[in-house]
Amino acid sequence: MTSRSSTSASFPALLAALLTLILAGCGPSDAPSPPGATEAAKASSKPRVALIMKSLANEFFLTMENGARAHQKAHAADYELLANGIKDELDVARQIDMVEQMIAQKVDAIVIAPADSKALVAACAKAQAAGMVVVNIDNKFDQAVLDEKKVRIPFVGPDNRRGARKVGDHLAKQLKPGDAVAIIDGAPNAFNAVQRQLGFADAMAAAGMKVVTAQSGYWETDKANQVAAAMITEHPQLKALLCANDSMALGAVAALRAAGKQGQVLVVGYDNIGAVQSLLKEGRILATADQHADQIAVFGIEYALDLLKSGVAPADKETPVELVTAPAPTR
Amino acid sequence: MAGTTPAWRHWIGEFLGLLIGLAALITVFGLTTDHFLSGTHLRTIANQIPSAVLVATGMTCVLILGQIDLSVGSVLGFAGAMLGVAMTRWHLPLPLAVALALAVGAICGAFNGLVSMRWRLPTFIVTLGMLEMARGAAHAVTGSQTQYIGSAVGRLADASILGFSLPFLVALVVVVATHILMVKTVFGRYTVAIGTNEEAARLSGIDPRGVKLSVFIGTGVLSALAAVIDTSRFQAANPNAGLGLELNAIAAAVIGGTSLMGGRGSVLRTFLGVVIIAVLNSGLAAIGAKDEIKRLITGAVIIAAVIVDVYRQRGVRRPA
Amino acid sequence: MSPAPAPSHPAPVVRLRGVGKTYATRVLDGIDLDLFPGEVHALVGENGAGKSTLCRILSGLTPATDGGMELNGQPYRPRSKRDGEGAGVHMVMQELNLIGTLSVAENIFLDHLPHRAGWIDFPKLYQRATEVLDRIGMRDLDPRTTVDQLGVGPQQMVEIAASLWRQCRILILDEPTAALTEPEVKQLFEQIRNLRAAGVAILYISHRLEEIRQIADRISILRDGRLVGTQPAASLTLDEIVRRMVGRELGAESFAEGRTAGAVALSVRHLRRGHQVRDVSFDAHRGEILGFAGLMGSGRTETMRAIFGADQPDAGDVFLHGNSQPSRFRSPREAVQSGLALLNEDRKAQGLFLSLGIRENLTINALHRLSGFGGWLRRSDETSVVRSWIDKLAVRCHSPDQGIVELSGGNQQKVIVARWLFRDCDILIFDEPTRGVDIGARFEIYHLLADLAAQGKAVIVVSSDLLELMSLCDRIAVMSAGRLAATFRRGEWTQDKIMAAALSEHLAPTRATAASA
Incomplete structure (x- = not known):
């Protein structure tokens, strides 16, 4: 009898544990605290900062989050961190849910890398209205939408267009004016993809290169590989491929290798991920840009903490983008 | 009578529609672009399809069995990740790392098969779970970082025989062998029978479990083999590799006339389905079509192919 | 050939003239048939004689290739089963058409569920279902029962109930008693007689000739897609019916002679x-x-x-x-x-591989006898085995690779019998x-x-x-x-x-x- 009653008692307990786990997965990953604890945390006067990221399946954002976590550990006395990401980079709805959850949790500040530069504005305006400090990192909110909603959300992050321009300018030095080049874009609905394309295009236009085609590789190696392979056969005169991120640059390099055009077509990327380091060394990728992913979120968090303390009217803050090149270009 | 019908008429009926469609695509792209019909471009396509062919081949067998495997793309990612980590971090030699990757595929497939049979769960659900688990595992082992391996693994994809890359030849061999397995052997007959009516098969004295398990393991291994090929092509293992591949594989199988209800499908026709999709993607990229146009056209081609298949079904009776 | 006049009503409710149907082959040819209100008209013939096709044409499931139909003197060309039902022609099919996960009541009233603003009015539904079930003598059946929980017999009664509650002028019953027990058959017949008295014309298909003699007023005999004749039931003996159906004599045989039980x-x-x-x-x-x-x-x-x-x-x-x-x-x-061998009761669900051919259906459980190393199938051996069984059991087909689904029920059954005989259990x-x-x-x-x-x-x-x-x-x-x-x-x-x-x-x-x- 006793064993039976204990199993029946443990089942709801198990269920509860499971639910907590699930909720923890959806909600703040650090402290799945019961409602009472929220008040306690509030009382402790340590500010709670929510970091809402894009896809953690993406190396770039993972680096960003890891940087933030490291920063929080070093400054554990100053603030609490609730870090969350979405599974799919394009899952805008999930990210909106997350912002609303944070509003319900009554955090002090939200630092967000929006998956969509327009769709997240309303939710963040709501957070601001609820008295929270909101800081926009990585992907800048659309100015027109901000104006329409009459909100100001400070942006802390790199200027992707300027970064891409730097990469493009460096590439242009290796080419002759009039050379044919092609651009492989990121996901077309992403602000930073558009910015990077503009930056590449600016640089190419300034140096007198001819952009013969620009197509989306959706940030992915495999898709970029297909696009690049088609580009190099269709435009045999191509001299360079400008890729909006390094994963796609990997795909482009593979396409060149398959077509036996290694060394004849230059490749540049963006983000400076670990996997391209040796390719940079070998000169198979000419250049990439480092946005210091590990620092972007940290800058955002520090900025938010400053704002919480001072309450000064927010302004944008640009973080550095650094050009990374092959040590000794082999041409 | 069946014996007197020439085999070629049967074959034409089976493949004519797909071949006409393929020829039409090639003609259109050949006329609208400058270099589409060049040897290099066709070789490029041949170089791109092996992993898609392998995954679609596995998917076709699963569909013929009346099941579905949504985890193929994630298993590809996971197996590739293991290959990458094995070589970069553990410094295993290539053959051992490849064996490890294939074992990962086999284990994932076995999990799909065993769990769905033990608890009588629809494979849609179990493989949906595996889709998440394998992707999570891929990110866990790589720390979500693309693993650059370099030419140590690249030599697999670079090897070529008679101008065809090794992966392409491997894919061809797998397609032909699987086709023979499905058409000429008892195992294939059982697969079709179980896919048509599992209960009737069971009551006829067939044990569906062995067949099911084998097909799921086979599909897992093929996904892993595709992972090896992809990793070798890119010289890097990306934990996001194979994202959404399951739908591409289903699309290729469906273009090839595979029934989602089970019992009907052909690995050879699926192969043509993969080729059609690859030619379409490649051609549209060569034209420089805008992304939204690409998607519209690809979707329309899938539906058109299935409609054509409906007529093929009606037109080509069994040889009479 | 002259149709015997129906009992009381002079004008036929349905008149078929020269109705024919061609699929790959001619399956129905030049059928002239009149159905009168208030008669039970039996349609008999061997499997493949064209009975089902005729019913499908009449109920709107299939269009006729040629010929014409009239309903109450008006041209009648149903384009769908729904069309036919709109005109008062209902058919209860041999293969049950119920949704297993729904209740008996929901199945009976599936397309006319009583509702209030979209919410199903369950009390009313159950009450009406009880009434309908009561009419066919199934008052013991709880209308809330899920159909899956019923045996084939009660399911058939539910299917019949589903057409009986509607206003129908012509009711087509295709093998309604195939799965019924004696008492259930009695209840069904009682109900059929009630409908007949109410002026409904009933087209009744069955292989059970004794039943037909009990219930039918007139009998039409089909053979190989043609109408052999229509006669008052009273004027035909069983032997005569059988002789005209098969076109030869069949003695009443006992099949238990000359055997001795062994171990x-x-x-x-x-x-x-x-x-x-x-x-x-x-x-x-x-x-x-x-x-x-x-x-x-x-x-x-x-x-x-x-x-x-x-x-x-x-x-x-x-x-x-x-x-x-x-x-x-x-x-x-x-x-x-x-x-051991088990030949199942439910052919379609548990016996046949419907989308496959005769070959695959016949050899499925004895493939080890037709295969060599590695399970390699010897196709020519298989073909000759399948052919020999087709000959032995006189399966009517044109090729060993013909789709099993194209065969009549009887021939499908022969293929399954052949499957077990070939397995040599x-x-x-x-x-x-x-x-x-x-x-x-x-x-x-x-x-x-x-x-x-x-x-x-x-x-x-x-x-x-x-x-x-x-x-x-x-x-x-x-x-x-x-x-x-x-x-x-x-x-x-x-x-x-x-x-x-x-x-x-x-x-x-x-x-x-x-x-x-």
Whole structure:
């Protein structure tokens, strides 16, 4: 009898544990605290900062989050961190849910890398209205939408267009004016993809290169590989491929290798991920840009903490983008 | 009578529609672009399809069995990740790392098969779970970082025989062998029978479990083999590799006339389905079509192919 | 050929003139037929004679290739079943058309569920369903029962109920009694007579000629897609009907001559499974045909499934060929390997591979005999095997690779019989071997079963057709509510005795309650 009653008692307990786990997965990953604890945390006067990221399946954002976590550990006395990401980079709805959850949790500040530069504005305006400090990192909110909603959300992050321009300018030095080049874009609905394309295009236009085609590789190696392979056969005169991120640059390099055009077509990327380091060394990728992913979120968090303390009217803050090149270009 | 019908008429009926469609695509792209019909471009396509062919081949067998495997793309990612980590971090030699990757595929497939049979769960659900688990595992082992391996693994994809890359030849061999397995052997007959009516098969004295398990393991291994090929092509293992591949594989199988209800499908026709999709993607990229146009056209081609298949079904009776 | 006038009404409600249908071949040709209000018009013919096609044309499921139809003097060209139903033509199909997960009531009123603003009005639904069920004498059936929980017989009654509640002028019943028990048939006939009195024209298709003689006013006989004739039922004898259907004489034969029972091949002891198999023990001998009679739901099919390993028994043993060690089959595969065969009651769901050909359906469980190293199939051997069985059982088809779905029910059944015969099992259990099979093919199957027994195989036949069992079997076991109530030898049995045994458990309530407690 006793064993039976204990199993029946443990089942709801198990269920509860499971639910907590699930909720923890959806909600703040650090402290799945019961409602009472929220008040306690509030009382402790340590500010709670929510970091809402894009896809953690993406190396770039993972680096960003890891940087933030490291920063929080070093400054554990100053603030609490609730870090969350979405599974799919394009899952805008999930990210909106997350912002609303944070509003319900009554955090002090939200630092967000929006998956969509327009769709997240309303939710963040709501957070601001609820008295929270909101800081926009990585992907800048659309100015027109901000104006329409009459909100100001400070942006802390790199200027992707300027970064891409730097990469493009460096590439242009290796080419002759009039050379044919092609651009492989990121996901077309992403602000930073558009910015990077503009930056590449600016640089190419300034140096007198001819952009013969620009197509989306959706940030992915495999898709970029297909696009690049088609580009190099269709435009045999191509001299360079400008890729909006390094994963796609990997795909482009593979396409060149398959077509036996290694060394004849230059490749540049963006983000400076670990996997391209040796390719940079070998000169198979000419250049990439480092946005210091590990620092972007940290800058955002520090900025938010400053704002919480001072309450000064927010302004944008640009973080550095650094050009990374092959040590000794082999041409 | 069946014996007197020439085999070629049967074959034409089976493949004519797909071949006409393929020829039409090639003609259109050949006329609208400058270099589409060049040897290099066709070789490029041949170089791109092996992993898609392998995954679609596995998917076709699963569909013929009346099941579905949504985890193929994630298993590809996971197996590739293991290959990458094995070589970069553990410094295993290539053959051992490849064996490890294939074992990962086999284990994932076995999990799909065993769990769905033990608890009588629809494979849609179990493989949906595996889709998440394998992707999570891929990110866990790589720390979500693309693993650059370099030419140590690249030599697999670079090897070529008679101008065809090794992966392409491997894919061809797998397609032909699987086709023979499905058409000429008892195992294939059982697969079709179980896919048509599992209960009737069971009551006829067939044990569906062995067949099911084998097909799921086979599909897992093929996904892993595709992972090896992809990793070798890119010289890097990306934990996001194979994202959404399951739908591409289903699309290729469906273009090839595979029934989602089970019992009907052909690995050879699926192969043509993969080729059609690859030619379409490649051609549209060569034209420089805008992304939204690409998607519209690809979707329309899938539906058109299935409609054509409906007529093929009606037109080509069994040889009479 | 001149149609005999209907009892009372002079004008036909439906008039068919020169109706024909061509699929790949001509299946129906030049049919002239009149249906009068208030008559039961039987349509008989062998499988493949065109009865079903004619019904499908009349109900709107298939358009006719040529000819014309009139309904109450107006041209009638239904484009769909719904169209036909709108005109008052309803058809209850041979293959049940119910949704298993819904309740009886929901199935009956599926397209006319009573509702308030989209919410189903369940009290009203159940009340109306009860009324309809009451009309066909199924007042014991709870309309809230899920259809899946019912046996085939009650399901058929639900299907009939679903068409009866509508205002219908013409009711087409395709093999309505194939799965019904005697009392259920009686209830159905009562209902048919009520409908006839109300002026409904009923087109009644059945292989059970005795029933047709009971219920029909006129009989139309089809053979090979043509109408042989239409005559008042009273003017035809059974022999005459059969002769005109098959175009030759068929003697009333007994299939139990010249056999002697041999050693025990199968012993079943104290077999139990749930409520449906309660302590069943029997022996089946080589060289005999053992029949299993009983009402619908008496547990015959369940007993056979439990023996065969298709369902796991709760208790009990099965001994083969006098072995002292029991054989426990954990799966049908093990049973088949030990020489057992089970021919299922529900062909479509449990027997056939509908989208495959005759070849695949016939050889599926004996492929080891047709394959070499690595499971490589010897296709030409397979072809000749399939051809030889097609010849032996006179399967009507044009190629071994013809789709099984294109064959008539009887020919499909022959293919499945061939499957088990080719597997060469020596203990063969046939569950309703002639369900939906026409008279000609039926007699061929009887001959086959008799031959098998004569060859020394143990044959068990489960059937709801008592006459079939009585002409075929050496012994008949009768089940009642999960128990084996009695076993009769040839010569000992009468229809009355068998029926009494079949009802015995229902007449002994104390025992039944004791067992269920």
